[in-house]
Amino acid sequence: GAGVSQSPSNKVTEKGKDVELRCDPISGHTALYWYRQSLGQGLEFLIYFQGNSAPDKSGLPSDRFSAERTGGSVSTLTIQRTQQEDSAVYLCASSMGMQAYEQYFGPGTRLTVT
Amino acid sequence: KNQVEQSPQSLIILEGKNCTLQCNYTVSPFSNLRWYKQDTGRGPVSLTIMTFSENTKSNGRYTATLDADTKQSSLHITASQLSDSASYICVVPVSGGSYIPTFGRGTSLIVHP
Numbered sequence: 001g002a003g004v005s006q007s008p009s010n011k012v013t014e015k016g017k018d019v020e021l022r023c024d025p026i027s028g029h030t031a032l033y034w035y036r037q038s039l040g041q042g043l044e045f046l047i048y049f050q051g052n053s054a055p056d057k058s059g060l061p062s063d064r065f066s067a068e069r070t071g072g073s074v075s076t077l078t079i080q081r082t083q084q085e086d087s088a089v090y091l092c093a094s095s096m097g098m099q100a101y102e103q104y105f106g107p108g109t110r111l112t113v114t
Numbered sequence: 115k116n117q118v119e120q121s122p123q124s125l126i127i128l129e130g131k132n133c134t135l136q137c138n139y140t141v142s143p144f145s146n147l148r149w150y151k152q153d154t155g156r157g158p159v160s161l162t163i164m165t166f167s168e169n170t171k172s173n174g175r176y177t178a179t180l181d182a183d184t185k186q187s188s189l190h191i192t193a194s195q196l197s198d199s200a201s202y203i204c205v206v207p208v209s210g211g212s213y214i215p216t217f218g219r220g221t222s223l224i225v226h227p
Contacts (some may be wrong), residue, residue: 004157042219043203044159058214091157101146105157 002026004106013082017051021077021109025094031038032075033103034067046090049075050097075102078090082113116141118206120218128226131194135221137187137204149178149189152220158203161189162196199225204208 005024013019025032032047045059049069061064064082069075080087089110093103118139127133139147152156162171162178162212164187165167170179175198177190191198 002150003161013203043205043215043217045214045217102160102163105159107155107157 003066004092004094004104006090006106006109007079009107010110010112012114015024015084015113016081017078018078019111021079021090021091021111022096023075023077023106024032025073025075026104027094027097029094029104030072030097031095031101032069033093034075034077035091036088037108039092043091046077070114082111084113087111087113116206116208116216118204118218120202120204120221123219124162124222124224126224126226127194128196131189133194135189135191135202135223137189137205137218139185139187139206139216141208141216143208144182144185145207147178147180147187148175148205148206148207149187152201154200155194156163157188161202178204182188183191194223194225196227199223 007022023046030051035043036046040050047057047060048069049055049071064080067077089103089108091108093105095101095103121136122200146163148163149161151161152158159175162173164171164178164180166182176193182189201220201222205215207215
């Protein structure tokens with residue numbers, strides 16, 4: 001398909017384990033964003049990548065969170081030593097650029113830390 | 115502090131009725147304002163993007179308004195349908211060199227038959 005895809009759709013992990021979440025953006029989109037949506041809360045910005053520029057990591061909640069984008073395409077969000085408060089839906093979005101360009105969201109990965 | 119406040123938090127209406135959702139923001143400097151629709155279990159889908167110079171923009175039965183002076187926006191849904199049941203999210207990105215969006219918590223709309 002031509003949309004943003006994310007995998008896995010659901011992930012259940014034990015507290016303390018590491019997890020990797022994957023995002024495949026729309027081909028040709030230079031900007032990629034990660035967000036977190038906790039139950040009953042609004043979307044929370046985590047990080048964005050724009051072309052070859054250094055990513056803006058200002059939204060990452062702790063140093064247990066990291067993300068990379070290889071070859072300007074696929075991105076992986078890694079959470080180390082997961083905690084129960086990390087349980088949320090992690091959404092990825094891509095766009096042709098910044099500012100007024102429309103963002104296209106993936107379906108999200110629901111992470112549950114037990 | 116950049117904030118986006120939405121009201122009401124939730125809304126229940128009958129099919130066929132109209133409704134209006136509100137968004138107030140304090141984000142500065144302002145670049146644009148976006149309304150998204152998020153169905154349960156899915157990612158948000160863009161409805162409209164409004165720039166500083168736009169007062170009204172329509173997308174089918176959805177009409178968004180923007181008053182940049184009072185920093186208010188509204189989303190009006192006409193002749194509601196059951197499929198309109200969703201969360202509607204207002205987003206205002208900070209303009210300038212760094213793009214970081216500020217999200218409202220959304221309005222949960224339920225349309226009953």
